Amino acid sequence: MRWCRSSLAAASVLLGLASHATQAQDYPSRPVTIVAPAAPGGVVDRLSRILAQRLSEAWGRQFVVEHKPGANNQLAAEYITKSAPDGYTLMVSPEVTFAVNPSLYKRLNYDPFKGFTPIAGLVIINHALLLHPSVQADSVKDLIEIARKKPGALNYGTFGAGSTGHLNMEMLQTMSGTKFTAVHYKGATPALTDVIGGHIQMMFVSVGTAVPQWQEKKVKFIAVGAAKRMELLPQMPTVAESGVPGYEAVSWFGLFGPPGMPADVVAKLNAEVRRIFADPELRKTMDREYFTPIVGTPEELTARIKADEPKWRKVIQNAGLTPQ
DSSP: OOHEEEEEEHHHHHHHHHHHHHHHHHOOOSOEEEEESSSSSSSSHHHHHHHHHHHHHHHHOEEEEEEEOOTTTTTHHHHHHHSSSSSSEEEETTIIIIIIIIHHOOOOOSSSTSEEEEEEEEEEEEEEEEEEETTOOSSSSHHHHHHHHHHHSSSEEEESTTSHHHHHHHHHHHTTTTEEEEEESHHHHHHHHHHHSSOOOEEEEEHHHHHHHHHSSSSEEEEEEEOOOBBTTTTTTGGGTTTTOOOOOOEEEEEOOOTTOOOHHHHHHHHHHHHHOOHHHHHHHHHHEEEEEEEOOHHHHHHHHHHHHHHHHHHHHHTTTTOO
């Protein structure tokens, strides 16, 4: 009887291993949903659609983008963390979900560190500091001078309280000794529309979103938040070199799944994402969007989260933002 039980236990383990192997081999066998935690039209949307199209082409299965905006990515994050860990529900998310929200909210309905399966880093984006043409400033130094003379007189748009558009400006205020007035929107697009229309005076937004508006002379583009000048925009100074040493406004995005995903499915997804981002044709698309690929291992994505969380906690504390 003891031998039978041992044999049954061993058979059960082998069956489980075989099941996982089959799952990875057959994956995906049906459509996959990629959740975008933001409204259509922004960086998350564009990046999710690029990835969904390439994965659909590679594997002959439909990858569909589903938008779940709201609560600074919390709605999408909670949905993912409670989804089946089978690889058929994924999320493209910025660092805000994992490295910002823990310090911004007293209570989250998800665990930012244990509630997800990191799959692969995707891209880094730099942020552009835009002004309405009526603002009498052509540099960050000019802007700081105006703000110090009239604290709070200039309004800036964000794509939500606690968004990178908000925190980047809070960081600028803290590091430059200035004061601006925040106007919160439900996305980058409506905020940018109001900058162009002159209803607010400025904002931080992704370089890829900013450049077309700047080229059409609808806005002033006075600096980038990159640590050093961008290869694709060598003429554009950084905020750091323009009067705020050490300033850096960048965001990164990664691909995540629910907790407990099979390691072999994660490995298969990671390998395919790496292959996709190594394609020279995709790199042309990335350059047009001003995206910098950062595809690596799941462990590298986890390390990125852990490195960023203290940085944003300090920004939030220095800005005096009270957890909601």
